[in-house]
Amino acid sequence: MxxxxxxxxxxxxxxxxxxxxxxxxxxxxxxxxxxxxxxxxxxxxxxxxxxxxxxxxxxxxxxxxxxxxxxxYTKKEMAAAAFFHMNVPYMWEQPERDAAYYGTRFNNTNMGCECQWQQASELMLDVKKMKKWQLVTMAPQFVVTEHAMNTILDYGLSGCEFSPAHDYKGRELGAVYQMHITSILPLLNPRTRIETDYRHAQCRHCVSGVFPRSELFYEQADFAAAQDFNLTYERLNGLVVREPVVSRNVRDAFRANRIKVHGYDPVALL
CATH class of the missing domain: 3.30.70.100 (Alpha-Beta Plaits)
Known part of the structure; x- marks a missing residue:
């Protein structure tokens, strides 16, 4: 590496x-x-x-x-990895144009940290922003096309559920769905190099405002209950967003069905 x-x-x-x-x-x-x-x-x-x-x-x-x-990474390192940090495309140029901007309703928006917000309606978004991508994130929501959802279901990949999502203007632009990743991993191993940005408000309900400066490290035992789709416990990269960690099965299924992302970084299991 x-x-x-x-x-x-x-x-x-x-x-x-x-x-x-x-x-x-x-x-x-x-x-x-x-x-x-x-x-x-x-x-x-x-x-x-x-x-x-x-x-x-x-x-x-x-x-x-x-x-x-x-x-x-070398081909050998990629082939040996069991889990990967999956880098999902973020297609919204303006961060302020989040799900709420497009009309998605949330409860608890008076809380100081978005980790406490509860989605109270089906997801609304500008579907045109997805362009040719099959999987994108709105930070923190994940959106998939029908092709991507069917691939996940056909391969029996675990750790996620789906609900309908809608274009905010009601345009017929192809069916899209919100993907809810339900498996949350334990805390990262301290060997992961983390930089904390104290300009972000600290929240007693979550670990946020941190930036990984290395690959993600976990204990092997942390993956005893891991699914094909998982999220980090920490909300990384200065946002209130948990990052996806997926199994080799996901990577193989996506590659076989031309579902592209920005890349896969092997997770280091100790």
Whole structure:
């Protein structure tokens, strides 16, 4: 497995110019054409010498940055994995255009955290936003086409249920359904590298506002009751959204039936 990171670093022109001059040739790529707007983007394999140097420079100058990690796996590693973190396409450009925006009703919307909201009507959405995708997320809702739902049912995949969903304008754009994933996994193993964003309000009902900075680690025993479709206990990536963890059966069924997602990252079982 190779680990690759992308850092968007914000700062003054002098700080950014100094970082570019020091890091030249020590990382994989530096995009500095945006420096006049106050940020640069650096991509690097974590194994490169410059990566730790870069982190130290950011810390010394107290610079604001965002971080994303991607990983590439060998065919052998993918074939050996029993479960995967499935990266589902998010097709709504404006986060504020959520299910409530399109007319879905919820109870408990006066609660401080969306984890306490209870959906009180069938899901409404702009079906045109799905385009050619068979499975998307509205964060936190999952939406599937009839083809995807039938694939799941035909293969006998466990851990989810379905209810009708509707285009908010009533357009005939093909049947779609809300997929409810019912299996919730235990807490992640501490070996999972987690960054907590304290700008998000902390809620006593859930674990949210956290960003995974590595693959997801679990104890083998945590999967004793796992289904084909599961959700993380934590609500990850700074949102009140649990991430899907699926079995190899799901990946094989989706690939055989041309149901595409943004990718599968193997879950590390200890």
């Amino acid at each position: 190779q680990r690759h990171v992308r850092l968007n670093i914000r700062g003054s022109a002098s700080d950014l110019s100094k970082i570019v001059s020091i890091m030249e040739g020590k990382v994989d790529e530096i995009s500095s054409h945006t420096m006049e707007y106050g940020f640069i983007t650096i991509r690097s394999d974590q194994a490169r010498e410059g990566y730790l140097i870069l982190l130290k420079l950011i810390e010394e100058r107290n610079l604001d940055y965002s971080y994303a990690e991607s990983r590439s």
